[in-house]
Amino acid sequence: SQQGEEDPQALSIQEGENATMNCSYKTSINNLQWYRQNSGRGLVHLILIRSNEREKHSGRLRVTLDTSKKSSSLLITASRAADTASYFCATDVAGYGGSQGNLIFGKGTKLSVKP
Amino acid sequence: AAGVIQSPRHLIKEKRETATLKCYPIPRHDTVYWYQQGPGQDPQFLISFYEKMQSDKGSIPDRFSAQQFSDYHSELNMSSLELGDSALYFCASQVGITSGQLYNEQFFGPGTRLTVL
Numbered sequence: 001s002q003q004g005e006e007d008p009q010a011l012s013i014q015e016g017e018n019a020t021m022n023c024s025y026k027t028s029i030n031n032l033q034w035y036r037q038n039s040g041r042g043l044v045h046l047i048l049i050r051s052n053e054r055e056k057h058s059g060r061l062r063v064t065l066d067t068s069k070k071s072s073s074l075l076i077t078a079s080r081a082a083d084t085a086s087y088f089c090a091t092d093v094a095g096y097g098g099s100q101g102n103l104i105f106g107k108g109t110k111l112s113v114k115p
Numbered sequence: 116a117a118g119v120i121q122s123p124r125h126l127i128k129e130k131r132e133t134a135t136l137k138c139y140p141i142p143r144h145d146t147v148y149w150y151q152q153g154p155g156q157d158p159q160f161l162i163s164f165y166e167k168m169q170s171d172k173g174s175i176p177d178r179f180s181a182q183q184f185s186d187y188h189s190e191l192n193m194s195s196l197e198l199g200d201s202a203l204y205f206c207a208s209q210v211g212i213t214s215g216q217l218y219n220e221q222f223f224g225p226g227t228r229l230t231v232l
Contacts, residue, residue, distance in 0.1 A: 033220060043158065043205060043223040088157060090221075101209075102148055102160040102171055103221060 140208030
């Protein structure tokens with residue numbers, strides 16, 4: 001079954017506003033990673049947060065992780081038109097003996113930032 | 116900085132033909148993953164290799180096979196292609212256990228867009 005679910009599925013905001021995307025997952029994880037994908041292009045790694053971390057920052061990005069609620073959020077502050085893309089969360093599921101390794105992706109949030 | 120290289124970037128094949136996709140991981144990365152992303156879908160894990168051995172298998176059809184070579188590059192071989200195989204195929208590389216730290220980032224290549232006619 002799908003590990004990650006993201007909401008909203010689509011988000012449309014004005015330049016300069018903040019964008020918040022949420023991700024929920026079902027099983028124990030080692031880490032959660034956020035990726036960005038422009039239409040039909042490659043996946044760009046944004047940030048990794050490990051299961052023992054609660055918050056991480058990278059530039060205009062802020063990621064939180066709540067393992068008790070099995071959820072994560074990605075906040076993009078002061079958004080720009082160039083931030084328009086799909087954003088995916090992906091979980092590295094904890095398995096017997098450690099990481100299963102492969103990532104399980106959420107359905108993604110399609111962000112549109114209007115100039 | 117060097118990134119993951121995939122070739123070809125675009126591939127058009129007829130039904131029942133075969134295709135080979137190549138992936139060159141970031142230098143010193145010992146783990147390679149293959150993912151398939153259908154139109155409007157999220158990426159789905161196919162298969163992975165660590166130190167040239169298959170480490171995990173996902174939803175990879177029996178018609179597909181893959182291997183990792185001594186120089187760590189990987190190839191995904193697809194036979195008896197079907198229309199439903201049309202998708203973006205991504206390779207991702209990761210520095211694994213040899214880095215001394217587990218559960219590292221996976222860095223994705225630009226993908227190969229396969230179209231089956």
